[in-house]
Amino acid sequence: MSYEPKIVGFLCNWCSYTGADLAGTSRIHYAPNVRIIRVMCCGRMDPTFVIKALHDGADGVLICGCHPGDCHYSEGNYKMMRRYPLLKKMLADYGIDEARVRLEWVSASEGQRFADLASDMAQRLRELGPSPVQVAQATDMAER
Amino acid sequence: MATDKLQIALYWGAACGGCDVSVLDTNEFILDVAAAADIRMWPIAVDGKYSDVEAMEDGELDLAFYNGAVRNSENEHIAQLLRRKSKTVVAYGSCAYMGGIPGLANLTNRDKILDTAYVHNASIETGNRVVPQPETRVDGKVLEIPRFYRRVYRLDNVIDVDYYLPGCPPDAGQVKAVILAIVKGELPPKGSVVGASDVALCEDCPRTRGEKKISRFYRPWEILADPDKCLLEQGILCAGVATRSGCGVRCPKSGIPCRGCYGPLPGVVDQGAKLLSAVSSVIDSKDPDEVDRILEGLPDFTSIAYRYSVASSLLQRSYQQ
Numbered sequence: 001m002s003y004e005p006k007i008v009g010f011l012c013n014w015c016s017y018t019g020a021d022l023a024g025t026s027r028i029h030y031a032p033n034v035r036i037i038r039v040m041c042c043g044r045m046d047p048t049f050v051i052k053a054l055h056d057g058a059d060g061v062l063i064c065g066c067h068p069g070d071c072h073y074s075e076g077n078y079k080m081m082r083r084y085p086l087l088k089k090m091l092a093d094y095g096i097d098e099a100r101v102r103l104e105w106v107s108a109s110e111g112q113r114f115a116d117l118a119s120d121m122a123q124r125l126r127e128l129g130p131s132p133v134q135v136a137q138a139t140d141m142a143e144r
Numbered sequence: 145m146a147t148d149k150l151q152i153a154l155y156w157g158a159a160c161g162g163c164d165v166s167v168l169d170t171n172e173f174i175l176d177v178a179a180a181a182d183i184r185m186w187p188i189a190v191d192g193k194y195s196d197v198e199a200m201e202d203g204e205l206d207l208a209f210y211n212g213a214v215r216n217s218e219n220e221h222i223a224q225l226l227r228r229k230s231k232t233v234v235a236y237g238s239c240a241y242m243g244g245i246p247g248l249a250n251l252t253n254r255d256k257i258l259d260t261a262y263v264h265n266a267s268i269e270t271g272n273r274v275v276p277q278p279e280t281r282v283d284g285k286v287l288e289i290p291r292f293y294r295r296v297y298r299l300d301n302v303i304d305v306d307y308y309l310p311g312c313p314p315d316a317g318q319v320k321a322v323i324l325a326i327v328k329g330e331l332p333p334k335g336s337v338v339g340a341s342d343v344a345l346c347e348d349c350p351r352t353r354g355e356k357k358i359s360r361f362y363r364p365w366e367i368l369a370d371p372d373k374c375l376l377e378q379g380i381l382c383a384g385v386a387t388r389s390g391c392g393v394r395c396p397k398s399g400i401p402c403r404g405c406y407g408p409l410p411g412v413v414d415q416g417a418k419l420l421s422a423v424s425s426v427i428d429s430k431d432p433d434e435v436d437r438i439l440e441g442l443p444d445f446t447s448i449a450y451r452y453s454v455a456s457s458l459l460q461r462s463y464q465q
Contacts, residue, residue: 046418046421047421051459052413055458083421085435085439086420086442090416093462094459094462095465096463136463140295
């Protein structure tokens, strides 16, 4: 069987989750690789969630929130926007390709956009291959 | 050996020696310990050879303090040995607890370390190819040195640890309190972090805190910091928000930002991620380009956020191929 990446998607309750829902109700076809977890706001995204997902076997993490200015809690998405560049830098220092973590804005009416993003990220990760984390962790203690 | 005295061993793994000095920082108290206990091994201060420890019965020691990380096969061998011979093993200091400063080496790898230390370095004779090998043949005999591991491990990666005493080094008052608690048998549940508090450093920090809005980060030498105001609010990266208190706020009280040596707060799995979250969300900008510019003031954030905890972070090491 050919390799299919596992993507964990953290979607904000107010815009992006509804956007993904719209993709479904509109019967848009897109890559089924994203496992969606609904969070109340992308400002709730503790960087630990991203690292934990990668640690536990995800090949990539997709975070989606409301467009800037549209946050249900007015400022939450800005908090995630500020964390993102530092998080990418940190993951790069751990040797994790920055394409594995992506932050995107998806509104409740952008079903097509969500579908395109999911397919695009799945394709990108297919090209990149499996995450090095799982492979290395399996042998880490044995090969000191 | 039948005696009522407490049988103690102290050992250093991959460490700087500061932890051993912090035991001596308890001043005359250490003399009381020496009077009330037999210190059976302590490489920095008393005699006592590996072979003496090997000759002990299993469980003969009451207490072993292991400081330093596990960097090579010798460190691990002694850790295993002390675990067998001692009823209680304490991971003493940040290196044994979280990998500490040596753990930063996990952001690179063994080959690069050996290359920098022995091959490509300004102070190395050009063309040198001699790199230490675990085994060397000399006159038909085999000489061995400890094997340098692929990465740095925490003490509890290789043995079962009873207690963790954080700090770089642990505060002398806390060390004293922990030793007394052990002597009296007033021990918390196994696996506890001892000699530290359960709140963030900020709770104990005397500096005044207001609303945090950072529009520029400063390296400590770039700014004359206000002595009474929160360092983070002044744009100096301080790890206090993501660090367990118990040290007596030694660094921020003397104008130095917290480096995070007491480790994450209870319930936190990844100290660096928490610091990242706290620090970046209070940047005072809504413009991605400006955020990037402000973040340029934090070169090598990863090594600061995980200064002591790379080996105990979720990812534990670099996955660079």
